Amino acid sequence: MATFVATLAYTLWVYTALSDRELWEFIPKAFIMLLSVGAIYSVSLFTSGTRHKRWLFWVGIIGLSLELSLIALMFWSIYTTSETIPLTIQRITPWFLVALSLTLTFYILNFKEELSLFKNKDNSKPSKLLTGISNTLGIISTIGIIVVLNSGFSEYSWEKGKVARSKLLAGNFEARTYVNIQNDTLRYRLLLPKNYDSNKKYPLVVNLHDGSGVGKDNLIHLQATSTAQLLATDENREKYPSFIFMPQSPSNAGFGGVLNEPDISSLVFEAMDYLEQEYNIDDKRRYVIGMSLGGYGSWHFIGVKPEKFAAAVPICGGGDPVLASKMTNIPIWAFHGKDDKAVPVDLTRNMINAIREAGGSPKYTEFSSGHIIWDKVKNTHGFLDWIFAQKRTD
Amino acid sequence: MKTDFDHRNVYKFAIFIIGLQIVVSLVQIIVESLAGFRFYLFSPYFEPWFILMSVITIVVHLILIWYFRIKNIQLHY
Structure with missing residues (x-):
């Protein structure tokens, strides 16, 4: 629940900050706060009741190490006097974020594992509501991904040109x-x-x-x-x-x-x-x-x-x-x-x-x-x- | 009262929405690496994309909260 609230707050805050240049400099600090809440959540995954679920245990361990690494990089970037270090950190941060995103696959593995334990496997009747939501989100996301990737590549070409x-x-x-x-x-x-x-x-x-x-x-x-x-x-x-x-x-x-x-x-x-x-x-x-x-x-x-x-x-x-x-x-x-x-x-x-x-x-x-x-x-x-x-x- | 049958549907939905969140997050990282802040400031697609990402993130969190509740998983050591 805490990560949910923190993520929502961070998202809304970043959206506000984008239209207020005076807030830009606080974005890295807000990101550190979000990562800190995420780190506490990760600790809870491998120390509380979820530690008995192997995929959740490992998402906690790996998530924590990535979050702590990112926190260290953010602090380094903010407080260094070097001009080159922040640029290097800017280049490597996306790779940490990719790794952090991929840790979500552990949740999928956890759900898959638990799904296989359910009884009456063959009698499943799909929920119309959830199928409808899945289809709608799937279609909208596919269109969004194509449009946004196209926009990103256009900006990249513009920058390179x-x-x-x-x-x-x-x-x-x-x-x-x-x-x-x-x-x-x-x-x-x-x-x-x-x-x-x-x-x-x-x-x-x-x-x-x-x-x-x-x-x-x-x-x-x-x-x-x-x-x-x-x-x-x-x-x-x-x-x-x-x-x-x-x-x-x-x-x-x-x-x-x-x-x-x-x-x-x-x-x-x-x-x-x-x-x-x-x-x-x-x-x-x-x-x-x-x-x-x-x-x-x-x-x-x-x-x-x-x-x-x-x-x-x-x-x-x-x-x-x-x-x-x-x-x-x-x-x-x-x-x-x-x-x-x-x-x-x-x-x-x-x-x-x-x-x-x-x-x-x-x-x-x-x-x-x-x-x-x-x-x-x-x-x-x-x-x-x-x-x-x-x-x-x- | 929820049954295994209901839960199975939600589990399948959870797998889908978490997979979607992974894809959307990776796309976001790619676009940010390609376009940087220009995407946020100048692209007309930023706001709808931002809303889509937020909706998916919220749904994923709600699913996880639901999951931890039905499993009665709390912070106890």
Whole structure:
């Protein structure tokens, strides 16, 4: 009964946590609690009355050893300072879970063994109710397994195709590196305005990638920065000549704005200053656009360096309302999907409300969709015209 | 009053549902290994799959609770 309650509680909690990023970090600890309850149950299987049933005895012994191993791995993963150990543990954990799932076969063997001991074996009349439930669950599960496996393989192909897609998108984006005096390194891509003329000033558009672009290869963020790809089309390079700047965040740090996550925002600002020494960039027309992880970054950038930007477009990100008062003078056009499971829509709504209460007048467009809203954003009438019309007056 | 006959049907159902739980769990582990968190956050199939897994898990637990009750197995040493 305790494992039943614990499993239900864990399931409901994980479901809630998936839509609340602040709870993500507690998932491993909740998993440890579930495993602990499972371990107590396993002990009871080989120490209480069930110890006389050989299959239940062994499911207890094997289950306990697997649960204790997983608990040890989870603790190791949480408290280690190494960067590689959690990744290794992440790779081997599924094998322990497979073994734990397979221990259920011992229950089947136990039921089979007891079934063979029943009398009147030949007079069995199947229960219509249980047969109906079995058939229904069997059909639904078969469909579910096919659909879900297909979805998993699609995601896997998408993940594996990141490098190839990025190479196709690289085009004229130059791979560059900025290293500061503390030896901190920022990898970024830069696309100059078409027919760049050093006597003319051009806007700088900072494009912050989503979570699928993190890394140190200075490549895969190309496929994770749809905003930059839109600006890099021939038509838009003619219409909106600008520097397209695409920093890449490493996997252990974002662009800022995500709770308890280190960020590289200062390094990006330094790189922007460096670029302004090298090129003729209009310091009244620096824009920041970002989606998802980059949406968080966009809010963060204008929260900590409001004087640096002429406009911001945070797309399905989230910000800290405490910083809202610093954003009142910056033109903002935020976008979010109201059914977003990855980044709850309230994170943007709260920012918009906080800025309005502080005296600002940000634009906000909310779509009836989930997290993937880029196609809707880019087709929003006047989207790019609005960005490039913004200019600081101070 | 339950008879051996009733129990036999439930035992057969238990074997089926536990087998189903094993298959579904293995599929879940495969999908999580392939797609990672993207499956939870972006797949439109996650919620119905999650409900299906939860229903199967609940049924398995109820069957085991029933089994331990009819066998009068309690925590005694």
